[in-house]
């Protein structure tokens with residue numbers, strides 16, 4: 001009998017399917033939290049001149065980061081060359097450090113339908129984590145942003161204080177990744193169409209990535225007193241884009 005390790009006797013499972021525009025095929029049977037005994041389970045944040053992850057991560061977690069161990073499914077390996085797998089692993093590790101809650105083994109699989117897909121399964125003690133990406137030879141390396149977005153879904157499954165929605169996932173991913181890693185616009189957050197379609201332009205991306213990141217950190221900080229902090233991000237980001245003289249030349 002074939003048994004899929006990700007569908008054993010299921011106690012509680014959560015998974016997300018990401019990035020099919022127009023489709024938020026998203027469901028969650030809320031997952032029992034794997035206990036994370038951090039003394040401070042709230043995001044602490046202050047805007048810093050470095051605009052770096054240290055300000056958006058739960059206190060004390062940075063020092064505890066240990067690189068996760070990757071295992072690949074056979075289809076994923078077969079979808080790649082050894083060089084591509086190597087580049088994938090290096091890029092993935094460079095992003096995992098911003099999600100220190102994600103520890104231990106991560107299974108990497110293949111999907112033909114989505115830009116990324118994250119799934120977790122927990123029996124209360126152990127959490128199985130699987131992230132899937134399109135075949136590397138056909139689609140190339142996933143963007144750093146998509147990698148971060150999928151890792152953020154695993155954090156959502158582990159951290160009760162982060163809402164489990166796609167828009168929250170985008171927002172927290174923006175707050176955690178430094179702007180240099182924001183190589184793809186957030187998918188579910190609303191933003192001016194001109195920004196989305198021009199995100200990858202060399203003159204645009206550094207400016208909008210900086211703005212998106214800064215506003216995301218402010219939104220995360222404000223969430224205790226502002227329940228509509230995601231809407232706030234959308235409005236504030238749009239206003240900053242519209243009033244930016246350096247962007248008005250290009251957009």
Ligand SMILES: [Zn+2]
Nearest residue numbers: 016017018166
């Ligand atoms: Zn997602």
